[in-house]
Amino acid sequence: MSTTNAAAQPRAHHILFTGFAFPTASEVARYAAAGVKALIVGINNQDDDQRGVEPSDLADGFVWRHGAQGPAKLREVLDLCARWNMKLAPMIWARPTEKYCAEARAAVEPFEAHPAFLGVCHDFEVYWHKL
16 A cells, blocks of 8 residues: 655646736735635737737737836735735737837846746737737
């Protein structure tokens, strides 16, 4: 009869996509109480005009979804996550162009040293799969 060490068993980690609105302090607390280990939050716009997504959007640069407050809001949620021993992965709409990738990298790099920063989640749904 074999025995197994419960501590050696892999455990599922619940990661929750919160959408494109930064979660509030009470929402982060509620997620932590539910056992969520990490959050994903969208930080940039999918498209910037009324025409919708089209091939010309591949020429667009990175634009924070929440305007000039985007970086401060991201830092605020990272701080909230750190208080609850959770991680946060900012999600970007990934475009396969050098300009966009460079701008997205520059936008996210200031947060990489934060203790709650998990890494970047790339959403390939539109720009890599649908266009």
